[in-house]
Amino acid sequence: MYPYSQANEVLLPKLKEGETVKLLDMKLHEKKTKPPARYSQSALIKAMADLGLGTKSTRHEIIQKLYARGYIKGNKAIIPNRIAFAVIDSLEKHDGLILKPEMTANLEKEMDEIALGKRSKKGVVEDSRKLLLQVLDQLLENRVSIGQELRKAIFEDRKQFACTAEHCDGSLVVRRSKSGKRFLGCTNYPKCTVTFPLPQKGKVEPLAEKCPVCGKPMIKVTGRRYSYKMCIDPNCKSKDEWKNKTKEKNNGEQNNNE
Ligand SMILES: [Zn+2]
Ligand SMILES: [Zn+2]
Numbered sequence: 156m157y158p159y160s161q162a163n164e165v166l167l168p169k170l171k172e173g174e175t176v177k178l179l180d181m182k183l184h185e186k187k188t189k190p191p192a193r194y195s196q197s198a199l200i201k202a203m204a205d206l207g208l209g210t211k212s213t214r215h216e217i218i219q220k221l222y223a224r225g226y227i228k229g230n231k232a233i234i235p236n237r238i239a240f241a242v243i244d245s246l247e248k249h250d251g252l253i254l255k256p257e258m259t260a261n262l263e264k265e266m267d268e269i270a271l272g273k274r275s276k277k278g279v280v281e282d283s284r285k286l287l288l289q290v291l292d293q294l295l296e297n298r299v300s301i302g303q304e305l306r307k308a309i310f311e312d313r314k315q316f317a318c319t320a321e322h323c324d325g326s327l328v329v330r331r332s333k334s335g336k337r338f339l340g341c342t343n344y345p346k347c348t349v350t351f352p353l354p355q356k357g358k359v360e361p362l363a364e365k366c367p368v369c370g371k372p373m374i375k376v377t378g379r380r381y382s383y384k385m386c387i388d389p390n391c392k393s394k395d396e397w398k399n400k401t402k403e404k405n406n407g408e409q410n411n412n413e
Pocket of ligand 1 (some may be wrong): 318319320323325341
């Protein structure tokens with residue numbers, strides 16, 4: 156039954172091989188396949204449940220850990236950082252077993268079976284110990300190259316802009332001073348001492364566009380209720396207007412006090 160729309164079945168007319176037919180219309184379409192949508196947090200929790208990873212009470216926590224350790228960013232659409240790809244790539248290269256959802260799902264199942272009294276704790280612990288030792292041996296053997304790969308990816312994630320100093324091949328990354336204040340500093344420090352101050356509040360992200368006034372890199376600053384773009388140079392002419400506004404505001408406040 157098709158209650159809302161009429162079901163039309165279009166049957167092709169009978170055709171014979173070699174028969175000439177009249178061309179009524181011709182259209183050329185160019186389309187591209189879309190990549191699958193990124194996971195949201197809830198979609199990821201569902202995918203974990205389907206694969207038997209984690210439990211109802213731990214799945215959310217596992218995802219929070221991925222955020223806390225910098226493996227992923229974004230909220231509605233989760234975006235993996237370089238470090239996430241590097242971990243998977245290097246584990247795949249050295250021991251793919253640990254990446255298989257079946258391995259974790261199996262351990263999870265065995266733990267349930269202990270709870271149900273179907274299996275002994277001793278047997279399960281021995282089994283998983285054997286399995287994990289095997290994986291660990293592989294990883295320890297390759298620890299140097301794995302470390303190098305991961306370090307490179309962490310650096311890539313932190314990499315923001317090329318240093319603005321002439322003849323410097325470093326990058327400007329977010330660093331913290333001893334007092335905890337953040338600023339942009341060069342990765343070639345102490346050889347290069349280029350720094351730029353950063354606003355201390357809000358999330359700072361590098362932008363691909365360059366400052367239209369001075370050509371220096373631009374950043375986007377996002378807080379709870381605001382978001383603005385700015386040139387990293389505090390002395391850039393693009394900021395004169397801001398400075399005037401703050402001055403006016405301060406003057407205004409003084410006048411009010413009088
Ligand atoms: Zn530099
Ligand atoms: Zn500028």
